[in-house]
Amino acid sequence: MARWTVADVPDQRGRTVVVTGANSGIGFETARVLAEHGATVVLACRDVARARRAAARIRAGAPTPYRRVEPDVRVEQLDLASITSVRSAAERIRAAHPRLDLLINNAGVMRPPPGHTEDGFEPTFGINHLGHFALTGLLLDRLLATAGSRIVTVTSLLHRYGRIDVEHPHSLPSGERRSRRPYPDSKLANVMFTLDLQRRLAQAGVSTIAVAAHPGIARTELARHLPPPVRVFMGARMAPVMSWLIQSSQTGAWAPVRAAVDPDARGGEYYGPDGLFHSSGPPVVTGFSAHARDLGRQRRLWEESERLTGVMCLVESGQSLSS
Known part of the structure; x- marks a missing residue:
């Protein structure tokens, strides 16, 4: 089978897309493609000024073989560290x-500064x-009312x-609790939720x-809070010798x-690069960890997420309730 590239993306005219964390x-890159x-792509971002600059960059981009129309890009303010902001953005x-x-649930942080979200959760x-x-x-x-719609969650x-x-639900990394592996735990939660x-x-x-x-291992701003040696290793200057392991954000x-x-x-499928260690290369269907596939754990995580956020996802009727 031929390797998949962005040249294989079908015509997206008539579709409306929301991408979180789409300013960088x-x-x-997902929003741009x-x-x-x-x-029609909505950039849902915490920093509206950066999102507007990102939207302008997409509109002003150089012509490509697959750029079929003038990009229609919108901006919405969304701070995922605040359930109040999430509700307002959704409205x-x-x-x-x-x-x-x-x-596309894409936004994320890795090793943020110490503190809590607005709602008291480990960030x-x-x-x-x-x-x-x-x-x-x-x-x-809105998604259930649209035939063939999708929810894509970006994990790691x-x-x-x-x-x-x-x-033990209260051991979830929220409030005063701390996980020894906050980023892997949060990415596992993404998979279990999916x-x-x-x-x-x-x-x-x-x-x-x-x-x-x-995305495998990609050069993005996600690494900005990592130790300096790691940032250098993942930086653009190392790209010529590390392309087999670390790929561009594009x-x-x-x-x-x-x-x-x-x-x-x-x-329920999971896409990731097909290269060495699944760190780089064209995307293929890959596999989850055994821990992620535990049905009982998935259900209990769902219930606890509803309790913590006050949002109950009622898939049967396509409704959500806020407590």
Whole structure:
């Protein structure tokens, strides 16, 4: 089978897409490709000024073989560290876009400064998982009303090192609790959420699907809080000798894009690079960790996420309730 590239992206005209964290890195490149293929793309970002500059860059981009229309790019303010902000953003998106074809839960942090989210959660878990869980629930009815819609959640290779003890819900990395592996745990939660969401969608008999993807190891701003030697190792200056292991954000975006648009994609699949250690290369279907596939843990994580966010995702009717 030929290697998949962005040249394989179908025409996206008529589709409305929301991409979180789309002002830089994987999110920006994902939004750019979809907009250049004709989708109306909403950049849902915490920093509105940066998002507007990103939207301007997409509109002003050089012509490409697949740039079929003038990109239609919008901006919405979304702070995943605040459930109040998530609710407000969802309301604005719903008001502006009655049709929603694709939600890409991309935004994330790794090793942020010490502190808590507005709601008292450990920031890595609160932003990477709980914020996206709430946003998905609040937009779910719009997605279910659109035939063939998708929810794509961007996770990480490091989900394999995550361990979430949902047997004791209060040990989740929220409030005063701390995980020894906050980033892998949050990425494991992304995977578990995708799998549980897909099972619920399938049981409801709807055409909406949930898919996961990871970018391998890519040069993005996600590494900005890592130790200096690691940042140098992952920086652009090392690209000529490290391309076999570390890829650009443009190529890293191929897996989320394929998960979003491949007509052959199935719910519950997981896309990632096919190269050495699955760190770089064209996207293919790959596998989750055994821990992620535990049905009981998935269900308990879902229940605890509803409790923590106050958003109950009712997949059967495509509704969400806020407590």
